[in-house]
Amino acid sequence: MELSKIMALDGEYVAKTYARYPVAFEGGKGATLIGTDGKEYIDFGAGIAVNAFGAGDEEWKRAVIAQLDRIQHVSNYYYQEPQAKLAELLCKKTGASRVFFGNSGAEANECAFKAARKYAAVKYGEGRKRILSLEGSFHGRTLFTLTATGQEEFHRDFGPFVPEVASFPPTEEGLNKALDERVAAIIIECVQGEGGVNELSLPFTRALARECEKRDILLICDEVQSGNGRTGKYFAYEHYGLHPDLVTTAKGLAGGLPIGACLFFGKTADVFSAGDHGSTFGGNPVSCAAAVNIVSRIDEALLLEVRAKADYLRTKLAQFDGVKGVSGIGLMIGLSVEKNSKEVARQCLERGLLVLTAHDKLRLVPPLTITKLEMDEGLSILKEVLK
Template identity: 45%
Template sequence: MSMTTQTGWNDRFGASLMRSLTPPKIMLERGRGCRVWDVDGKEYLDFLAGIAVNSLGHAHPAVVEAVTDQASKLMHVSNYFATPPQLELAERLKRITGAGDAGRVYFGNSGAEANEAAFKLARLNKGDGSRTRILALQNSFHGRTMGALALTGKPALREDFEPMIPGVEHIDSTIEALEAAIDDQVAALVLEPIKGEAGVVDLPEGFLAAARALTEQHGALLILDEIQTGVGRTGSWFAFQGHGITPDAITIAKGIAGGFPIGALVTFGWASDLFSAGQHGSTFGGNPLATRVANAVLGEIETTGLVEAARGKGERIRAGIAAIGSPLVDEVRGEGLLVGIGLTRPVAPAINTAALERGLIVNAPNESSIRIAPPLIVSDAEIDEFLVILAQAMEAAA
C-alpha cells in the first residue's frame, strides 16, 4: 500500500495545488474496470469515469498495451512530422463521424483546445466581412480557456475574467430564440447536443434540426461540442447522428483515448477549406502516443459493440432510477450512458457525499442535479449495484 493515506494528503494538496481547484474528498491510487481504490484500500464503484473520459474503465488491457508499446517506440516528434498513428486516427475519425473524404481533422490536447480551434474556425467564416457574430447557448459549457470561456453560457464563470473576447451572444435554448437571433451576420452557432455541465440537460425536441436548417439558410457554421456526448456515450458514435443532421464541425475529447489527453476538431464539407497553413497549431497535438492510444480505444469500442450497448444500458439505468420511487427525483434526462437526475430539492451535494461514503462515485454539477457517466464497459450487475447504493444515498439525503 502507498505510504500516502487519506489522513495525510489534504494539507499537502492545499499547500501545493493552485487554489483554482476545489479540494477533493478522497485520494485515489488505482483502478480496474469500473472500480477504483483509494490510498487506504477502500473500494468505489466509479459511475463518473473521470467525467465521461474513461470509456473502457480503468487499466483496460487495450489501453495498457497501446501506451506501453508506443512509449517504447516513439512518443513525440512535433507537428513538423507525420506518424502512422496520427494518420490512422484522422482517417478513423473521418469515418466514424461521417465527415468522409471532404473531412479534415485537427488534433490538440484537450476539449478546451478543440473548442479554441472551433472558435478560430468560426472567425474564418467571414463572408464579405460582415459575419462577426457567434451564437452560443445560455447555461452551456465549452471550457475555461479564454475563447472557450467566451462561448460558455455561465456568467458566474466569466465575470472574473471580463472583458471577454467580443462577438459572442448567448441565447435561450429554444427554437423561437434561435429564429429571432440568427441572421446573415452570424458566422457560427456553437452548442452542446446535451448540456453536460448543466446537469445533463436535453435540448428541446427538434432544436438540432432547426439549428441545421437555419444555419444553412444564413451561411453560418453549425459547430457541435461533442466533447462529453461523443465516442459512443449516447448510444451513437456522436449524439448528432441520432438526430438526422450533419454539422459543419464537431469538437471531440474526453472519451476518445480512455484517459490519455487528446482533443480534436473535425470539419465537414466546405468548412474543411477554411483553415490554411500556419493559422493554427499545437506542439503536442496529434503526437504518436496520444493517437496510438485513441486508436486502441476506438478500435475496442467498435469491435466489442459498446456503442450499441450504451443505449440498452442507459435505458436500464434510467428505468432503475425511476423505479427507486424517491420523492427527490423530478426527472431523468440524457441519452445512453450520459444520465442526469433532476431533483425536486437542492440536495445534490448531500447525495453525492452519501454515495461516496457508501462506495459510489457520481457527480453533482449543481445543487439540483446528479450526473452519471459510467464506463461504456459497465455490466448489468454493476448497474444493479449502483441503483442499490444510489437509493440508499437518496434516502440519507431526503
C-alpha cells in the same frame, strides 16, 4: 502516500481552483476504483466521462505501452503514424474530411471558432465574426470558450471577454432573435452536460439546422462530453439527424489520456492552411495510439451494449424514492432529486460510490464497459442515499 499527507501537500502547493472530495485513488479495474485506504469505489463518473473503457483496460494499456516503447513525442513538423491513423479512423467513422488535434475540449472548441471565423472572413469579408452559443452551455475555460459558455456564473471577474460572441435561449424564438448577417457560426451541445444534462428538443435543432443551412452559418456540435459512444451513438448529433460543419470532441476519445479533436466536414475541410493553427502537444503519438484503440472498439456491438445499459439504469433510477426525473441520452444521465445533489454525492462517496453533479442534478457518466454487477452495486448505494 496517506490521504491526509496528499491533502496537506495539495492544500499548500496546488492552485485553489478545485473543491475536491476527500479521497485519492491508487488504482482500479473497470468501473471499480481503489482508494489510498484500500476501500473500493464504484465509479459512475469515469473521470468526468473520460475513462471510456474504465480503469486499467488491458488492450488499451497494451496500445499505450507499445507506443511508449517506440517514441513518446514528436513535433508536428514531422509525420507520425498514430495521428494519421486516428484521423483516418475518425473520418471513416463519421464522414468528416479532416481532423485537427489539440489536447483538450477547450482547445478543440478554440480551433472550431477560429475555423468558423476564417471561413466567414474569406467568403463574406470582415463583417461576419459572430459566434453564437446557447444559454446553459459549457464550452471550456479559455477566454474564447469561456465567453461562449452560456452560464454567467463562470464569467464573474474574468472580463473583458472576446467580442462578437453571444448566447441565446435554446428556443425557436431565441434563435430567430439572435440571427443576423453578422453570425458566422452557432455552437451547440445536443446534451448540455455541465449545464445540467439537458438534451435539446428535436424541433429546436431542426429549426436551427434549417436556418444554418439557409444562411450558410456553420453549425458546430460540441461533442466533448457526449461523443465517442457515450449516448449510444458515436456522436449525440446522430440522434437528431444533424449534419454539422464542425464537430469537437475530447474527454472519452483517448480513454484517459489528454487529447482534443476538431473534425471538419464538407465545406470547412480546407479552411485552414499551413501556419493558421497549431499545437506543440496536439496529436501526441501516445494519446493518438490510445485513441486509435478506443475509437476502433466503439463499434455497433458496443453501442448496442451502451444503449441496453442505459435503459437498465434509467428504468431502475426512475423507480427510486427521491428521484423527480431522469434526463439526458444513453449513458449521460441526469437525475433530478429531492435532496440536495451535492450532499447526495458526498453521502454516496462515504458509502463507496462516485457520482458527479451538474447544477442541482446528479450526473451519472459511467465507463461504457461498466458491468451489470457494478451497476447493481452502485444502484443499491444510490437507492439508500436517495431515500
